[in-house]
Amino acid sequence: MNTFNDIKELVTALKREEKLISEMFSKRKSIDYKLSDALELVDYQESRIDLLIQKSVIRENGGLLELDGQFLDFFEQVLYVSEEINLSYIDENIKSIKENIVYFLNESNENRRYTYLRFIKKTFRNMGLVTLRSVVDLRRNIENTFKNEANYKNKQLKLENLDEKRTIVTNLIQQTLALINEEELTFFNRALDEELSRIIIGLKSQLGECSHNLIEIEKQIIDYLNQIKEQGRFLEKLRKLKYLKDNFTIEAETDIKQIISNKNQVIFEVRTTQSLKLSIDFLREDDRAFDAIKRIARNYRNRLLFKQEIAESISNENLENNVEEELIINLEEVRNSFVATSDNLFNFILNYDFLKEVDFNERVTVFCQIVSQYEGELQIQDNYQTINGIEYAMVFSK
Structure with missing residues (x-):
């Protein structure tokens, strides 16, 4: 595989083609990027695209271009827009910290002890950021799944799988706190310095924030699953009624006439609706959402704006201090x-x-x-x- 020779060459190539890479990254979910569209962004110099393909920055498949998975993952991780929840990373970090704590306690050489301690500090620092990012990705995936997944069975399965990931994140947080507060007291008594103390305090604060968010996420998942079950039962009944109607047996096999005759609903009766928040990604990336926003804006443009009436100013007499004295019998x-x-x-x-x-x-x-x-x-x-x-x-x- 033809790769870049050094960091300078990599950064130079990304900087030269920043317009193309930025456009492909922003459109990575909405459209299939065509080679003809990419040529406009490189001044119709196909050799520049060929160089990116040779260096495995982008890939070509049947006239369509896409960012290589390695660079795509890098951009998403750095920009905090990744939808993948990397739970194995947290688990591996916990194991690495335990191993290096043992190495630190067994080592007598100060330089090598400091090397182990520096790795432990770096890993603790990364764990807080990765856990926070995992919780944010978990919430985003839950909302996107509920709002954008059309298949009810898949929607329910995906939410249940995300709930399992929530449980795993919760367990990993508990393992991390147990490691700090209970399991490795000897290490923290020997190695605790100002920097490590500051890192541990920050990590506990981040894990506490994650725990509170996970409680809200659990409530959200339960609410979404209940809505799915309710909608699923409704659709199942609707399919049965349609089947009976298509076979002209609905009146013979059900009491639909009796039920309808007992209903006294009127056209102005309030209908129960379930609120549904639109996904931010849908509003930002989907052209249909933009068209709907413009149509709503046109409807509100011709509405009269009523100016609020301003109350009269308070007179100075009401602002003066009036003292009223009263003699009380002692x-x-x-x-x-x-x-x-x-x-x-x-x-x-x-x-x-x-x-x-x-x-x-x-x-x-x-x-x-x-x-x-x-x-x-x-x-x-x-x-x-x-x-x-x-x-x-x-x-x-x-």
């Missing part, structure tokens, strides 16, 4: 003043200066409150007197 203070006298309580309150206007009824209320709250400190006698039709007991201080 029962404890009245009681303390009464204890220092030899007068009876009712007569004392009747003549007490409250620093504000207090009528007779309020003074009677104060008398009752003091007797109720400070009964243990007062001497209540059995003889009574009457003022303004109010009979009161003679109360003195003990």
Whole structure:
């Protein structure tokens, strides 16, 4: 196989044909890229396309061009648009870390110990990114499968397989956390430095985020599978009814007339619908979605836009600070003043200066409150007197 001699030659070739490679990558799912279309992007110099074919950057098959799988995987991985969930990579990383931890603990030479430690740090750092990417790809594949797969059986099987991958990712996260928190405590006690500590903290944060997303993904899969089962049961019944109708036995073998006669549905009755979010990839890449968006935009273009009414400004008077003072009767203070006298309580309150206007009824209320709250400190006698039709007991201080 004819390959590039060095990195400089590879980068130069990709830079020279960036327009063609970029266009082929963006159209990799929507159209079959023809050789005639590619010639326009290389100024009709077929030799430039031949060079890319010789270097295995692109492949030709019957006049159609496609990016080589190696370069396609590289671009998708770097740009985070890959739909493949690489679970084996995470599992292999866990095994590699365990092996290198053993090598590190057995090694006495500091330089070789540092080599093992550097590999462990790099692997831990990559594991967080790969796990996050796997969760994102898993969510994207679930949504695309539910929204774009036309065959119900295949749709259900694909979602069930994706659910198994979700379980595998969850187990791998648990294995990674167990490795950090339980299994290799001796290694972390010996090798923990500032960089490794920072990497482990970041990894735990990323794995925690992945765990929360996986819980939401599990709920989403269950909801999608329930919708598929409901739609499948409906289609199965519909096929049976159509079969009976085509054979003119629907009335004889079913009670369809009785059921229809009991239905009182009207044209304006609300119909139950199931919301369905359109795939971002469908909206971005499919021409039908773009045509639908333009048609909806034209319908909204002629609609009147009503300007919202603006409320009047608040007057300055309402913004001023108004202080309202109110004098409150301090029962404890009245009681303390009464204890220092030899007068009876009712007569004392009747003549007490409250620093504000207090009528007779309020003074009677104060008398009752003091007797109720400070009964243990007062001497209540059995003889009574009457003022303004109010009979009161003679109360003195003990």
